[in-house]
Amino acid sequence: MEIPAHFHFSHRRLVEFADTDLAGIMHFANFFRFVESAEHAFFRSLGYRVHTATGTEHEGWPRIEVSCKYLKPARFEQTLETCLRIEELRTSSLRYSFWLFVADEPTRSLVATGSCSIIHVQLDTGTHAIRKSPIPEGLRQCFESFVGPVSEQLQGKPPAIRTI
Amino acid sequence: MEIPAHFHFSHRRLVEFADTDLAGIMHFANFFRFVESAEHAFFRSLGYRVHTATGTEHEGWPRIEVSCKYLKPARFEQTLETCLRIEELRTSSLRYSFWLFVADEPTRSLVATGSCSIIHVQLDTGTHAIRKSPIPEGLRQCFESFVGPVSEQLQGKPPAIRTI
Amino acid sequence: MEIPAHFHFSHRRLVEFADTDLAGIMHFANFFRFVESAEHAFFRSLGYRVHTATGTEHEGWPRIEVSCKYLKPARFEQTLETCLRIEELRTSSLRYSFWLFVADEPTRSLVATGSCSIIHVQLDTGTHAIRKSPIPEGLRQCFESFVGPVSEQLQGKPPAIRTI
Amino acid sequence: MEIPAHFHFSHRRLVEFADTDLAGIMHFANFFRFVESAEHAFFRSLGYRVHTATGTEHEGWPRIEVSCKYLKPARFEQTLETCLRIEELRTSSLRYSFWLFVADEPTRSLVATGSCSIIHVQLDTGTHAIRKSPIPEGLRQCFESFVGPVSEQLQGKPPAIRTI
Numbered sequence: 001m002e003i004p005a006h007f008h009f010s011h012r013r014l015v016e017f018a019d020t021d022l023a024g025i026m027h028f029a030n031f032f033r034f035v036e037s038a039e040h041a042f043f044r045s046l047g048y049r050v051h052t053a054t055g056t057e058h059e060g061w062p063r064i065e066v067s068c069k070y071l072k073p074a075r076f077e078q079t080l081e082t083c084l085r086i087e088e089l090r091t092s093s094l095r096y097s098f099w100l101f102v103a104d105e106p107t108r109s110l111v112a113t114g115s116c117s118i119i120h121v122q123l124d125t126g127t128h129a130i131r132k133s134p135i136p137e138g139l140r141q142c143f144e145s146f147v148g149p150v151s152e153q154l155q156g157k158p159p160a161i162r163t164i
Numbered sequence: 165m166e167i168p169a170h171f172h173f174s175h176r177r178l179v180e181f182a183d184t185d186l187a188g189i190m191h192f193a194n195f196f197r198f199v200e201s202a203e204h205a206f207f208r209s210l211g212y213r214v215h216t217a218t219g220t221e222h223e224g225w226p227r228i229e230v231s232c233k234y235l236k237p238a239r240f241e242q243t244l245e246t247c248l249r250i251e252e253l254r255t256s257s258l259r260y261s262f263w264l265f266v267a268d269e270p271t272r273s274l275v276a277t278g279s280c281s282i283i284h285v286q287l288d289t290g291t292h293a294i295r296k297s298p299i300p301e302g303l304r305q306c307f308e309s310f311v312g313p314v315s316e317q318l319q320g321k322p323p324a325i326r327t328i
Numbered sequence: 329m330e331i332p333a334h335f336h337f338s339h340r341r342l343v344e345f346a347d348t349d350l351a352g353i354m355h356f357a358n359f360f361r362f363v364e365s366a367e368h369a370f371f372r373s374l375g376y377r378v379h380t381a382t383g384t385e386h387e388g389w390p391r392i393e394v395s396c397k398y399l400k401p402a403r404f405e406q407t408l409e410t411c412l413r414i415e416e417l418r419t420s421s422l423r424y425s426f427w428l429f430v431a432d433e434p435t436r437s438l439v440a441t442g443s444c445s446i447i448h449v450q451l452d453t454g455t456h457a458i459r460k461s462p463i464p465e466g467l468r469q470c471f472e473s474f475v476g477p478v479s480e481q482l483q484g485k486p487p488a489i490r491t492i
Numbered sequence: 493m494e495i496p497a498h499f500h501f502s503h504r505r506l507v508e509f510a511d512t513d514l515a516g517i518m519h520f521a522n523f524f525r526f527v528e529s530a531e532h533a534f535f536r537s538l539g540y541r542v543h544t545a546t547g548t549e550h551e552g553w554p555r556i557e558v559s560c561k562y563l564k565p566a567r568f569e570q571t572l573e574t575c576l577r578i579e580e581l582r583t584s585s586l587r588y589s590f591w592l593f594v595a596d597e598p599t600r601s602l603v604a605t606g607s608c609s610i611i612h613v614q615l616d617t618g619t620h621a622i623r624k625s626p627i628p629e630g631l632r633q634c635f636e637s638f639v640g641p642v643s644e645q646l647q648g649k650p651p652a653i654r655t656i
Contacts (some may be wrong), residue, residue, distance in 0.1 A: 017379065018191050018361045021542065022184035022240055024381075024617045027556045029182060029524040036521070038347060044405075051345065051404065051515065052354075055290040056220050056466060062521045067559035076186055076379065077372075097452045117167040124287065125516045130565070153553070179545065181532060182525045187379065188453045188545075192391045193360040197510045200357070204509060208569075215350065215509065215568065217516075227356045231395035237458070241536075267594065287350045294401070346519050350512035350568055357510060383618040384548050402516055453617065455548040 002112065003099060007083035008146045009045060011038035012103050018077045019123035025073035031112050033067060038082035040076045046142040056126035059133070061118045064093065067119070072102075079103040087145050092132040093119040094143060108149065167263060167274065171247035173209060173311045176267050177203035179242045189237035196230060199262045200244035201274040201278070210306040220290035223297070225282045228257065232278035236266075242265040244275065246305050250311050257283040259306060330437065331427060334413035336474045337373060339366035340431050353401035359440050360394060363426045366410035367444070374470040386456035387461070389446045392421065393434045396442035400430075407431040408439065414475050420460040421447040422471060495602065497590060499575035500638045503530035507570045517565035522602050524558060527590045530574035531608070538634040548618035551625070553610045556585065558561060560606035564594075571595040572603065578639050584624040585611040586635060587624050 021027040043050045051060040074080055081103035088095040095117040101108045123130040127145050135143070144150065177198050185191040207214045215224045222242035238244055252259040259281040265272045287294040299307070304314065311317075341362050349355040371378045379388040402408055409431035416423040423445040429436045451458040465470070472478065505526050535542045543552040554588040566572055573595035579586040587609040593600045613620040627635070636642065 003547070014365075016184055016361065016365055018193060018364060020186040021181055022186065022552070023550065023552055023615065024186045025554075027182050028558065029521045029528070032521040032524070033344070036346060037342075037344055040405075049405065053289070053620045060516065061514055062515065062565075063562050064519075065561045066520065066588065067557070069553050073554075073620075076367075077377065125217065128565075142308045180525065180529055182528060187388055187390065187451065189390075192394065193357045193364070196360070199510070200510060201506075201508055204569075213569065222351065224351055226351065226353075226401075227398050229395070229397045230356065231393070233393045234391050237390075237456075241532075241541065259492040262521075282396065289349065292401075348514035349509055350514065350516045352514045355510050369576055381617070405518060453545070 003113075007085050007099070008096075009038065009042040010081055010083040011041045012081050013037055013123050013157065014078050014079060015076055017076060020076050020158050023073075024073055027072060028068075031068055031070070031074070031100065034080055034082050034100060035068075035084075035114075035116060038084055039096070039118075043082055043139075046138070046139065048139050048142075051107065052137055053125075056124050058123045058125055059120070060123060061120055062123075064117040064119050064131075066116045068112055070112050072109055072111045074100070074102070074111045083140075084126050085142055087115065089140075089143050089147050089153055091150055092121075094119060094135070110152075167277075168249055170249075171263075172260075173248040173251050175205040176243050176244055176245050177201055179238050179240055179244060181240060184240050189235075189239055192232075192234060195232055195234070195238070195264065198230075198244055198264060199248075199278075199280060202248055202262065203282075206248055207303075210303065212300070212303050212306075217289075220288050221270065222287045222289055223284070224287060225284055226287075226294075228281040228283050230278065230280045232276055234276050236264070236273055236275045237290050238264070238275045239248070243260050245272075250307055251279065251319055253304075253311050255298050255314055256285075257281060258299070261281045281288050331441075332413055335427075336427050337366065337370040337409040337411050338422075339369045340409050340410050341365055341398065343399050343404055343408060344403050348404050349423050351401075352365050353403055354358065356396075356398060357430065359396055359398070359402070361413075362408055362410050362428060363394075363396075363442075363444060366412055367424070367446075371467075372411055376464070376470075381453075384452050386451045386453055387448070387469055388451060389448055390451075390458075392445040392447050394442065394444045398440050400437055400439045402428070402430070402439045409436075412426060414471055415443065415469050417468075417478050417481055419478055420449075421445060422463070495605075496577055498502060498576050498577075498589075499591070499606070501530065501534040502573050503533045504571050505529055506575050507566050507567060512568050513590070515565075517567055520560075520562060522561070523560055523592065525557060526560075526572055526574050527560075527576075527606075527608060528578055530590065531610075534576055535631075538631065540628070540631050540634075545617075548616050550613060550615045550617055551612070551613055554615075554622075556609040556611050558606065558608045560604055562604050564601055564603045566592070566603045567610040568592070573600075578635055579607065581632075581635050581639050581642050581643055583626050584613075585609060586627070612643055 019030045040050045052066045081101045083099045097115045100112045122133045183194045206215045245265045247263045250260045261279045264276045286297045347358045368378045409429045411427045414424045426441045426444045450461045531540045573592045575595045589607045592604045592622045620648045
């Protein structure tokens, strides 16, 4: 298990009672809620909102694909630190990896890791039409400051995982 | 604890793993999800949907007030039967009581009971404007077939709890 | 709507994307998760945990009864401040009221208010036996510092709502 | 996208209001709840429970790894049919693929697909010890009736995806 030395963003959240299940640990689907919280906090830290609406025209970032490996249980009242790193940046989409650590342990155990591919879309909640849409200019520039220009990545250069 | 002999609707749903918490039982907030499932199935049984949208204009039934008494734990893989009875019908709103029984026990233990007051609204998801709106004619007639005319109830007649 | 000038505890939490529903606002059942988060943070602030386990013997605080009035919608990325006040303290149980305000508005709109009655129990997750149990001495003393001795309240004195 | 002609199990569940988010569609994390519901129904169909407890000794099936591709939104009041196929069977673990279709459409649109690797464990909720444990004999035989003997698969034979 390779863990990068640096991340692009990190975010803490407490495991609440309602996040657990009868096995006494956080329910596996709720890890994705923690990852989503971190992603949305990442967007806010860059001055952007992950979801906006004008009339029926919404802009948002639905998921294309997600995955998660579960390494250790997460328990009630542990604080988890979710760390994100953008791996691939494209015109309308990006893929980031995530790592969830137990924040309040000296050893900072890794409890889960995985990735999310998300796409920028315009969706009309009236007609249900959804179409992909280029990442807004300013936000793209923020992401490029982490992983380099989209153009390079689209030209078959090595993927965005780089030493930062 | 008085339990009516007859209900206006009943609906079954299984307690899933994700509904439980580390105390080994269904999380208290999830009982309201079961009640909502039953309410929406009630609407469907009458030929109506609890939420519709045309452009940014939504019609729906937000909650005004809810309450619940918890009598016994509900456990993983129990089937709960949620029984509803309309207690009060008004021009734009109604109040119903609910009872949740363990469906797959001969004794049909009562695990929880309470009530929900809900209101028919038109809400504009563009402007966020919400205004109450009379219950659609056909739906109101359905409800009146259970509890009698709205007009009687508005004139200070005894509330809609009646032998049915 | 009377709002007390002082509360016994307050706690902030962000409305996350996963807390909302297709009406564009926080789902009504999730308000109870926010209240529970505040309650558990209240316990932690007093040096206690709301749930502990030794083998199959758990100590916890299940709900006896809850209620909530919904006054305004709560929206994505609003921070809600949940304020608690103990209203009644008994040997094994207590009732508190809660108020949820929009924390990041100058006007601090009240979005919901209600109450929870909770009981201290010992539950055996092996046998499923549950029995009520006196509130642990130290914790009871903490609560009494807010609302006065249990003994007074049990003797039919006026309920614990008092100017503080 | 290759979809198998036959599945080992299928299970239907309605998209409830509480499953949706403000984008007007089912929240991405909730797809995993639907998959879990199907998995547990699969176990029940074979005469087994996915989670049992004797005192603090629990037997269960935590997730090792999950993934999901999202192809189309799932909407309120759609019935989804979740179809499962075991792909790999090992001594203590298995991996299955899943496909979620809109059940109440003639075209049966595929909305999502992915896989879950799960492991049979004994966990002690007192000590928090977790150790992997061979799949119980009878249950293993059920799974082998779908995909052939574990022994073959462990000897480097082609993976369990086969025409059935």
